[in-house]
Structure formats: C-alpha cells, structure tokens
Amino acid sequence: MNSPVLEAIYKRRSIREFNVRGISLEKLHEIVKAGIWAPSGLNNQPWRFVIIQDSSFKEKLAGQTHYGHIVRGANALIAVYLAKDEMYDAVKDHQSAGACIQNMLLAAEALDLGAVWLGQILKNKDAVNSILGLSDNFDLMAVVALGYPLHHNQKSKRKKLSELLLRHI
C-alpha cells in the first residue's frame, strides 16, 4: 500500500555515521515537537528533553557508553527523559517514551537527517544526569544521536508477520 507515512516507517534505518554539517535550531525543535505529539496515558506528557551540541559535553557523554564514537560524531544529541513527578504508571510511561522517540526518529528522516536511538548509555544514567546537571527527578530513557547521514547503506530485517501474529479471531 502506498503512503508517504508507511514508506517513512519502512525506510527508516538507524543512522550511525554523520557528516560534519550542522543541524539548524529550527530542525532540532521540530524533532522535539514531533516527540511531544506522541500520545501518553492520561495525556500526562511525562517527557523532557535536553539538546546537546557543545563538543565538551558530547565528549563527556561519549565516555558513558560503548558507542562513544557515535556520540562524538553526531552533530546533536537529544537526551529524552521522564520527569518522575509526572509519571503515573511505569510501564505505560516507558511505552509513551518509546512512542515519543519513534516520532522523533521519523521526524529526523523527514527533515533529511539521520538518527539512532542509543539505549546502552542507560547503564550510566546517573553519570549522565550528573554531566547534564539534572536532579534524580529525571529518569533517562534514551539518547537520540542526530546528524546528516554520511551514507544510506544501512540494512535491517524483521521477522515475518506470520511469526509474530499469534492469532486472528
């Protein structure tokens, strides 16, 4: 079936290599705005964001993950948080964060950018909060690394629908 939205969903890939071109403030704000328009339980909008473009901060964050080379090479990082005092249900709030991040990834591609969702850095989430000067009211969900793609060679694959669809009743 043809639709620009379906095409975007199927063509999106994790982009880990970027060129040096800078991302405009307008595009960064558009990506965050796309995240904000995800649904959340009771419309509680528990998400909060930190945009990082300063090299020294990127370098400090790079030290907190195995994927430091991606963090260093990205023009911008968006750290996605949940504000604990806005949460109402851990599972549902984590799901909402995922919906928010997915919107951000789709928005990035719509704006000719590449993005990758970094989760491994969560093992050092307390150190990340310390680097970013945030209290423990903020729970790190992911870091989205962004830049103009160096290439579009990324491949990915998925299980067949028939393996994942348990029943149709």
Place this chain on the structure above:
Amino acid sequence: MNSPVLEAIYKRRSIREFNVRGISLEKLHEIVKAGIWAPSGLNNQPWRFVIIQDSSFKEKLAGQTHYGHIVRGANALIAVYLAKDEMYDAVKDHQSAGACIQNMLLAAEALDLGAVWLGQILKNKDAVNSILGLSDNFDLMAVVALGYPLHHNQKSKRKKLSELLLRHI
C-alpha cells in the same frame, strides 16, 4: 516545516467512535507490519499480536475495561504483546512496544482509519490472556481499537516546547 510525515504526526488523534464499515485483512496486516518495523533494542522484536474481529470475543474483552463501549464499537482490535522469553530489558522492551504502537497508530491514519491506544485494560491483563487463550509468556502491552472514523472532531493539546526542553547546551 512541511512534510507528510510531520503532518501525520501532528494531525493524529485518538479516535474512539467508528462507523460499521469493515476493515480489510490487507489493511490490518499493513498496520501490524508498520508496528513490526519499529526499532527494538538489539533488534530483538519482542512484540506479538492478536487481531480480534469476532463479536463474541470483542464482547468478552469489553467486559475487562471501563472503555467497553469503544471495544464493542471498533471493527477490529489488535492486542499488542511482549513475548517474555524474547525480552532482554524491561524498560527498553516496554519502550519498543510503545514505538511499535505509535507506528501502528500512524499507519492506521495513513490508511484512512482511526485508532485509539487502550491501556486501562491492562489492569485485567490476566483475564485478557485467558479470553485469548494465551499463556503467561505473553505480557499484554495495549489494545489498539480500530475502525473507520465516525467524525474527525477530536481535539488534543500539548505543553509548550519551552516547558519540556530542560536545557540546550
């Protein structure tokens, strides 16, 4: 900024009232496929799906939530599960489920359908598993109710970006 994808993200609304028109199998499979193309940590693809269109099953599920009228009025329900034996990290797997569901909601609108993400039914997730004949290896994440929209009057609002963006460094 103009893009069909951004427009879809901003225009999507929770649709709770449907007309009686049936949804084709092709569209239902397309929606699940869109969900499957969400990213997951380590590409573990922990999501599983049950499509429900049978009236007697819808009626049983309607009894498990305050939103039974939505469940009854929907042409199709897609119950989204995580397979526990495929999970690797609860928070990240719940996020992936959220990304998957967001893709499904966007796909539904791209196919001229309306959808709403139902979470309140999770309080009776064991009963839902029993109705659907699933073992406790499957953990219910949400039920997505689908149909052709009766109207497009839904409004929604979000906090301002300036309230949600903690820092830009």
